[in-house]
Amino acid sequence: MNLNAIMHRSALTDCYMLDKDTAVLNIRTGKDVTGVNLVYEDPYAYGISGDIHWIGIPLAMEVRRELKHCLIWTARLQPKYKRLQYYFEIICGDEKLLMFEDDFYTEEQIALKGRWKQYFKLPWMNECDLIRVPDWVEETVWYQIMPDRFCRGDAAPKRMQLKDWNDRERVGLNDFYGGDLRGIVDKLPYLKDLGFTGIYLLPLFESDTNHKYNIFDYTRIDPDFGTEEDVKELVEKAHSLGIRVMLDAVFNHSGTEFFAWKDVWEKGENSRYFDWFCINQVPFERKYASLTDGRFYGFAFLDNMPKLNTGNPEVADYCAGLCKYWVENWNIDGIRFDVGNEVSHSFLKKVNGLLKPIKPELFLLGEIWHDSVQWLQGDEYDSVMNYPFFESLHNFWVDPRTDSREFMYAMNRCYSLYPEQINRCLFNFLDTHDTLRALNRCGSEEAMYQQLAVLMTMPGSACIYYGTEIAMPGGHDPDCRRTMPWDEIGAGTYDEKIDRLKALISLRKDCASIRGTQIHWHHDENHPRLICYDRPGQEETVRVWINGQAGGVPVDISGTILFATNFAEGLLQAGGVVIEKIHERN
Numbered sequence: 001m002n003l004n005a006i007m008h009r010s011a012l013t014d015c016y017m018l019d020k021d022t023a024v025l026n027i028r029t030g031k032d033v034t035g036v037n038l039v040y041e042d043p044y045a046y047g048i049s050g051d052i053h054w055i056g057i058p059l060a061m062e063v064r065r066e067l068k069h070c071l072i073w074t075a076r077l078q079p080k081y082k083r084l085q086y087y088f089e090i091i092c093g094d095e096k097l098l099m100f101e102d103d104f105y106t107e108e109q110i111a112l113k114g115r116w117k118q119y120f121k122l123p124w125m126n127e128c129d130l131i132r133v134p135d136w137v138e139e140t141v142w143y144q145i146m147p148d149r150f151c152r153g154d155a156a157p158k159r160m161q162l163k164d165w166n167d168r169e170r171v172g173l174n175d176f177y178g179g180d181l182r183g184i185v186d187k188l189p190y191l192k193d194l195g196f197t198g199i200y201l202l203p204l205f206e207s208d209t210n211h212k213y214n215i216f217d218y219t220r221i222d223p224d225f226g227t228e229e230d231v232k233e234l235v236e237k238a239h240s241l242g243i244r245v246m247l248d249a250v251f252n253h254s255g256t257e258f259f260a261w262k263d264v265w266e267k268g269e270n271s272r273y274f275d276w277f278c279i280n281q282v283p284f285e286r287k288y289a290s291l292t293d294g295r296f297y298g299f300a301f302l303d304n305m306p307k308l309n310t311g312n313p314e315v316a317d318y319c320a321g322l323c324k325y326w327v328e329n330w331n332i333d334g335i336r337f338d339v340g341n342e343v344s345h346s347f348l349k350k351v352n353g354l355l356k357p358i359k360p361e362l363f364l365l366g367e368i369w370h371d372s373v374q375w376l377q378g379d380e381y382d383s384v385m386n387y388p389f390f391e392s393l394h395n396f397w398v399d400p401r402t403d404s405r406e407f408m409y410a411m412n413r414c415y416s417l418y419p420e421q422i423n424r425c426l427f428n429f430l431d432t433h434d435t436l437r438a439l440n441r442c443g444s445e446e447a448m449y450q451q452l453a454v455l456m457t458m459p460g461s462a463c464i465y466y467g468t469e470i471a472m473p474g475g476h477d478p479d480c481r482r483t484m485p486w487d488e489i490g491a492g493t494y495d496e497k498i499d500r501l502k503a504l505i506s507l508r509k510d511c512a513s514i515r516g517t518q519i520h521w522h523h524d525e526n527h528p529r530l531i532c533y534d535r536p537g538q539e540e541t542v543r544v545w546i547n548g549q550a551g552g553v554p555v556d557i558s559g560t561i562l563f564a565t566n567f568a569e570g571l572l573q574a575g576g577v578v579i580e581k582i583h584e585r586n
Contacts, residue, residue: 001092003104005030005070008088010101010120012373016419020127021078024420027061027088027099028070035091036061036073043085043121056086065416068409072416084122131378134361137334137425138515140244141456141505142198142463143191146433147225148176148210149483150466151183158224168482176210177483181226185234188241194469194498195505198244198461200336202433204231207255211433211481213338214255214305218322228330235331246334246363247326251319252342253298253305261306276315278307299339310347320351327359340366340381348380365427376422386426386460389414393430393454396548397447403528404548408521415459415517423517426460430468433481437474438465445471446575449500449565450546453577456504457535457544459517469501470494500565507562507579513537527553530572534582545578558582 008014008027018024027036039056046054064074077084088099097104102118110117152165160176181204191199203212206222221228235245254261260273268274268284278297291301299305308315326332335355337343348366355362366372366381371388375381392410396402415423430451431438442448448471455462467474467484471494474480488494508514513535522532529548532555534541542562547553552571559582561567566576 001090001095001097002030002032003097006033006090006099006104008099008120010122012377013417013419015120015122017125017130018076018420020125020130023077023079023084023122023125025061025075025077025086026064027073029073029090030069031066031071033071033090033092035089037089037091038075038077038086039089040077040084040086042079042081043083043119043123044081045085054085058089065412066408067413067416068406072412079122079125082125085119086121087117087119129378131376131419131421132360133382133421133425134363136244136361137363137383137461139509140198140461141196141508142200142246142427142461143194143196144200144202144429144432144463144465145184146179146202146211146466146481147181147184147204148179149481150179151187151484151486152178152180153183153186154180154226160224165483166485166487168485171478171482173478174210175478176224178224179483180224181221181230181234185230185237188234188237188243191243192241194502195509196464197242198246198333199238200246200334200463201248203248203250203338205250208257213250213299214253215250216255216257217259218254218319231330239331244333244363246336246365247332248338249319249323249335250338251308251310251347252339253307256304256306275312276309278309307342311344316344316347316350319347320354323351324354324358327355327362333361334363334365336365336367336385337381338367340384341368341370341372341375345375345380348375352379352381363425371417373418376418383422383425383427383461385432386414386428388417389426389428389458389460390430390435393451394441397442397451400529400548404521404523404531405528407531407548408523408533411458411519415519420517423459424515427463428455428458428460429463429465430455431465431480432463433465434477435480436476437472437480438468439471439473440475440480444575446566450548450575450577452501452504453544453546453563453579456508457514457542457579459515459519462508464501470497500563503563507542511535511537511540511542511562511581513540513542524553530555541582543580543582545572545576545580547572547574547576550574 006029014026016024038059038061041056059075061073061075063071065072090097090099098110100118101120158178162178163175165177204221204225205215206217206220207215221231238245260276263273264271269282281295285295291298291303297307310316323335364382366375366384368384369387372384392414396407438448442451474482516537518536520534524530530553531546534543545555552573554570555572557580559580561580563579566573567578572578
């Protein structure tokens, strides 16, 4: 038995509350392990069974997920007295060992008279410690908008010189196109028709860039976008159409015209805001250049985005107060935190503690590109942008040597990082303003629609970057930030592509099983790059077929086809997708 592969701690994803009554226990083992029994009882159960010794109840655990090098075994319990004491029986063929908190033992060793047994414990299921997420997020299909590039709705002059809206194939870093809040309001019916139920807006506040991630004034909507009243109108009209609104919060850094930074720039160490930033050199150097010399910290090495010290209580109070204003006065539904892994935990706890009592269903999303479990313990973010999912999905299409099992391992890993309630609202996507457009990254429309099919049928909340519904091309930033071709959309040029995405969004909304967390995988040794998985539910099971091979593959479709590309007469061609409802229960 490979003991080095066996892992469990009574914390984080290994032992947590799913709801106020249910505990989830997970243990990882090597693939040599053939069975795991959880032995559990209340820690004070001495004498309950008439014995003076603690005697646990055995429960066979199930393999919930298979990863490349390990198995994850799971058990769900509803402890009568809200607490647990437990250990594991690990079985490998004829061999059996008992796993306690301190070590592995044989039955003879653990039965030694006088031995003190170091059990695992779930001390108490405090309801206030339960990780809660907004229920509505799992059912939301988001649409990400860069306001300057989405739609120009206000004919009023802008501060910046505008580029021709239709000149979208030579996008410069510093170009302005004049999209605004009025344009977004005008296109809300378009988004409603496609089936979107949430919009995520890039920053709206005053700045001298087109992306607005270097904010000058957090209290003023950028005049080129509109006014505070326009924001209120946008939220109100979106809500009337069943669409929620999430704003982008940039608190890792500010812009150089932010009042506090200007004061530091003028007064140096004598500024009362000096400690609002992360400055290393004293006296303060007032030159602009790359920050590789460490004079002060900024976003990456950009000198126009000085890093805010969110560990400073004054900074935390200021930024949290802004969020409170947006929630109370604009009635927004979510906040996405830019560079969400670099702001302080203490700040995020303050924000969560301030906002959740005001609006318990508010969605707090962190931009984090890696394993984020330390931010997802119920008192900071509700969810994070699921970059592990994005990267793992991408890698299957990049490497033709990978097979369906490798794909399963990658997806299972993504959903093994967090508790189940977090998995339900993970923010999944195929592209954003920080990546290549999905079409360019995938390499073909066929591959893009295959990945869209995965996006729409996997656990979590799905997000579409503006323009992906028409397979808009775009390379690295700034090319991935082209303008929307509204004239062509209005003329019906992209109707077929739009209808495809509408169909995928519709099946996601109509099939309840897709919104769960169960995934059952199937593999065909004769067709190693044929992906097939089920999303089982109480009334239906949705099956997804994706052909990642070079040639056609025969597939046995026994249910109702909900979506298909490159499929005819039982043959799924290269680049093809079939999604079917394979049975219903009456």
